[in-house]
Amino acid sequence: MSHDVLRAFETAVRESGLDWTVLRPDGFASNAFLRADQVRSAGTVAAPFADVALPVVDPMDIAGVAAEVLREPAAHVGRTYVLTGPVTMSQRERVRALAGVAGDPVTLVALSASEARARLVRFLPEDAVDGTPSVMGEPSAEEQRVSPDVERVLGRxxxxFAGWAERNAPAFA
Structure with a gap:
């Protein structure tokens, strides 16, 4: 879904008259599962924009923030939390982390934006795919910003990403 569509949903929630808290996670670390077959079968990861860094978030942190918001709703009413990992990481750096848990070397195969799009439309709706290359290839400063919100809510x-990779190593070995 495009950022415009997501922001429209957020606006509707804010204007609903109900108490609300918005969780806005960035790229999920678990998207690496999309490359697990490539890692296991060929020892490669084919990806565009190898050196563009983004702050991917561990889904366990998303769940932790959501659980905290549900446990103490009054403390979070009217807030929007941007959920990111602790640092920005490029595809190349994430592939190195996957190689560290896979047990075998893993090579990054750089794709052009059009090659990446052709692969993505095989399993994602076109409207989702159309926004993905721009975020991955030319992210805004906001999309690259590491947010303090996970630490603010969870106190840690x-x-x-390396920790996520270690917990999920069997998928890549």
């Missing part, structure tokens, strides 16, 4: 730093 967000989990790093």
């Amino acid at each position: 730093a967000p989990r790093p």
Whole structure:
């Protein structure tokens, strides 16, 4: 879904007259599962924009923030939390982390934006795919910003991608 559509949903929630809290996670660390077959079968990851860094978030941190918001709703009413990992990481850096848990070397195969789009439309709706390359290839400063919100809500730093990779190593080995 495009950022415009998501922001429209957020606006509707804010204007609903109900108490609300918005959780806005950035790229999910678990999107790496889309490359698990490539890692296991060929020892490669084919991806565009190898050196563009984004702050991917561990889904366990998203769940932790959501649980905290549900446990103490009054403390979070009217807030929007941007959920990111602790640092920005490029595709190349994430592939290195996956290689560290896969047990075998993993090579990054750089794709052009058009090659990436052709692969993505095989399993994602076109409207979702159309916004993905721009975020991945030319992210805004906001999309690259590491947010303090996970730490603010949970009282601890967000989990790093390497920790997510270690917990999910069997999928890549």
